[in-house]
Amino acid sequence: MIALDLKDALRKYFGFDQFKGKQESIIANLLEGKNTFVIMPTGGGKSLCYQLPALLSEGTAIVVSPLIALMKNQVDAIRNVSDQESIAHFLNSSLTKTEINRVKADISAGLTKLLYVAPESLTKQEYIDFLTSVNISFFAIDEAHCISEWGHDFRPEYRRLREIFERISNVPIIALTATATPKVQYDIQKNLNMLDAVLFKSSFNRDNLYYEIRPKRDIDKQIIKYIRTKEGKSGIVYCLSRKKVExxxxxxxxxxxxxxxxxxxxxxxxxxxxxxxFLMEEADVIVATIAFGMGIDKPDVRFVIHHDIPKSLESYYQETGRAGRDGGEGECLAFYQYKDIEKLEKFLQGKPVAEQEIGKQLLNEIVSYAETSVCRRKFILHYFGEVFDESLCNDNCDNCKHPRERTEGKEYVRKLLQVISDLEEMQKAKHICSFVAGKVTSDIKSYKHDQLPNFGIGQDRDEHFWNAVVRQSLVAGLIYKDIESYGIVKLTEAGRDFLENPTSFMLIKEHDYSSDEDGDDVVVSGKSAVLDDVLYKQLLDLRKSISKQKNIPPFVIFQEPSLRDMCFQYPITIEELTNIQGVGTGKAARYGAPFVALIKAYVEENEIDRPQDMVVKSLVNKSGLKVQLIQNIDRKLPLEDIGRSQGKTLEEIIEEIEAIVASGTRVNINYYIDDILDPENQEEIFDYFTEAETDDLREAYKEFDGDYSEEELRLMRIKFMSDMGN
Structure with missing residues (x-):
């Protein structure tokens, strides 16, 4: 009888003939007065599981919801299924006193079936007093993962809900979430004192979603190119900071x-x-922090991009779950570099130890996901306690579409762990990688580590390779980073066991996420674009002949990353040349004419289709920041002070100056260099760059046998490039 009534009610209120998945059983369970716990992926129809029973029950259902925007969205949707506005209301800080009184009057009159409240509102005594005086049908907690400290959006106010519910009314509770690992699930049920709840868990597999991770290089350009291939389609781009969103x-x-x-x-x-x-399709793309999306009922979001990797795999799953809710196309693209994880680790410093531990474990999971070579769908589902056969992925993730090479790495891991032990577990990853690869840095010299017997034990591979071994050993739990001591790498018990008895360890050939430099391949719309070697050689020859003619080193004209970019973009005008990496208007005007002439002839001769629809314009405000930096240098302010005023490190300020100079603008930092280097030292370094075939700092460092720091060499390279090239 209930089944028939429920289907009739579904048709009457929502116009559907059939329930989705386990909706019908969930609703029946709640209407029978039983506590109910629902774990259902985004797009599975969670809201209906409490909306329909609320419409069918006596009294008002209290729905705890974390966001004001989400409440408004939900209330509007319910009002659309009724001819009475009073059927659904929300109580939160956005309402005036008059509006609050109207809401209370409608509830008291028995007109309101659903009342959406923020957890903060529920803690107010005046609301508790009011709600105890009216008939409550049940409590619903949407986004219930906010209760758990292990959940990705932990909200301390959610921990008080059970205590407040007990003061208001003894009625059933329904808790709903789109993401819950077994640990989060138990935490939620225990906190709400509802371990007796009937659990309804749907599969977490969203088989229409495509998952891809890309190295975070030229990211703004990559995002623009990608979105242009999705013209007219809806998408969300998530960033971690408000500044980046803007x-x-x-x-x-x-x-x-x-x-x-x-x-x-x-x-x-x-x-x-x-x-x-966005909902009305007056805008195609929303660029947002995680404040956007919870409960946003837009079924045709076709892509979700993560500009920054999220803090946990649950956040990632929740946010990607907003794509393709109608079962249609949904592409999930995330950009990753290990530097971002290190930044997130720094944010954990100063927090309670327990919170740090949880944060670190969640970060390890997302690193593991980003760097894994196994099927991404299999990895996600395993995290949520579900077994998945990767052959069913149907190439719907980048790892299944383009499998990565694996090699036996037992010996490499053993060497790494041995070095960590030899260095008494007192060094950071960068130092360890330099040590294993046999690179003499200023730090290694000052510690005299180059005199230790195991120095250069893995010099057959470079630091990037050893970085990958470090990351994969971290993920495998053989080592850990001690955040309290700023990321010093230490062995775990499992690492000590491995050192005693090494076992097979399959190393994945990875992208190098530790560097911002592009390799010879770039990824465009999921396909690898290979460097045009023929053009590249011609551009190198042209650069060499101009350097002889002008008597300046070749790298002063255009650096190699700029030449490589020319081989992808094929600029044939001076204006187009300014869109090339590291080429500003000054440099394009000074040196560009012969290069664009050569490229134009090459393009015509070989009938090349140029990616001109992919020209990316720069932001005007970036040039404003550049002008501000140059003005501060003209005022002869110390670079450290300039950095502090902009919330940047000295290294970041030097990087910005390098970019300004490389693009063709003259910058005079002599006042700063004069404070740290004697005139004869400056002359010695300047003469080196005049004769050098490359501007590579590693070569310069070797040449001077470590007499000058990397920072001193970088500053002198800026002076040289500015004086000679601009």
Whole structure:
């Protein structure tokens, strides 16, 4: 009888003939007065599991929801299935006193079936007093993972819900989430005192989603190129910081993409407006922090891009789950570099030890996911306690589509662990990799580590390779980074066991995520674009002949990354040349003419299709920051002070100056160099660069046998490039 009634009710209120998945059983269980726990992927129809029983029950259902925007969205949706506005309300800080009184009156009159509240509102005594005086049908907790400290959006207020519920009314509870590992699931049930709840768990597999991780290089350009291939389709781009959200939204707009920003720093009216414009398809792309998306019921989001890797695999799964909710195309693209993980680790410093431990473990899982060569779908489902046969992935992730090579790495791992032990577990990963590879850095010299017997034990491979061994050993739990001591690498018990009894360890051939330099291959729309070697050799020859003619080193004209980029972009005008990496208007005007003439002739002769639809414009405000930096240098401010005023390190400021000089603008930092280097030292380094065939700092470091630090050499290279090339 209930089944028939439920189907009739479903048709009456929502216009559907059939329930999805386990919806019908969930609703029946709740209506029978039983505690209910629902784990159902995004797009599975969680909201209906409490909306329909609320409409069928006596009294008002209290729905705890974490975001004001989410409440508004849900209330609007319910009001659409009824001819009465009073059927659903929300109580939160956005309401006036008059609006609050109206909500209370509708509940008291028995007109309101669903009341959405923020957990913070529930803690107010006036609301508790009011709710104890009315008839409550049940409590629903949406986004229940917020209860768990192991969940990806932990909210301390959620931990008090059970205590508040008990003060209001003894009615059933339904807790719902789209992501819960077995640990999170138990934590939620224990905290709500509902270990007796009937559990309804759907498969976490979203077989229509395509998962891909790309190295984080030229990221803005990659994102713009990717979105242009999705013209007219809806997408979300997630960034970790509000500042990046604003910058990227503006950059997309400048490049003709209909994008809007969304983050908690915008006022409520702007956030609501941008969300509505996205839902109404007046904007194609939302660039957002994680404040956007929870409960946003837009079925046709076709792509989700992560500009920054999230803090946990649960966050990643939740956010990618907003793609393809209608069962259609959904592409999930994330950009990854290990530097981002190190930044997230730094944010954990200063937090309680327990929170740090949890944070580190969650980060390890996301690193493991990003760097794994196994089927990404299999990896995600394993994390959520589900077994999956990767042959069913159907090439719907990058690792299945392009399998990576594996090699036996037992001996490499053993060498790494031995070195960590030899260095008494007192060094960071960078130092360890330099030591194993036999690279003499200033740190290694100062510690006299180059005199230890195992120095250079793995010099047959470079530091990038050893970085990969470190990362994979971290993921495998053989070593760990001690955050308290700023990332010093130490052995775990498993690592000590491995050192005693080495076993097979399959190393995955990885992308090098530790470097921002491009290799000879770039990825464009999932395909590898191979360097045009013929053109590259011609450009090298041209550069060499101009360098002889002008009597300056070749790298002063254009650096090799710029020449490589020319071999992908094929610029044939001076204006197009300014879109090339490391080429500004000054450098293009000074040296560009013969290069674009050569490229134009080459393109015509070989009938090459140029990717001109992929020209990416730069943001104007970036040039504003560049002007500000140059003005501060003109005022002869110490570089450290300039960095502090912009919230940047000295290294980041030097990188910006290098980029300004490489693009053709003259910068005078003599006042700063004069403070740290004597005139004869400056002359010695300047003469070196005049004669050198390359501007590679490693070569310079070797030449001077470590007499000058990397920072001193970088600053002198800036002076040389500025004086000679601009």
């Amino acid at each position: 910058e990227l939204a503006e950059l997309l707009q400048v490049n003709g993409i209909n994008a809007l920003p969304y983050h908690a720093g915008l006022d409520a009216a702007t956030r609501a407006k941008h969300q509505d414009m």
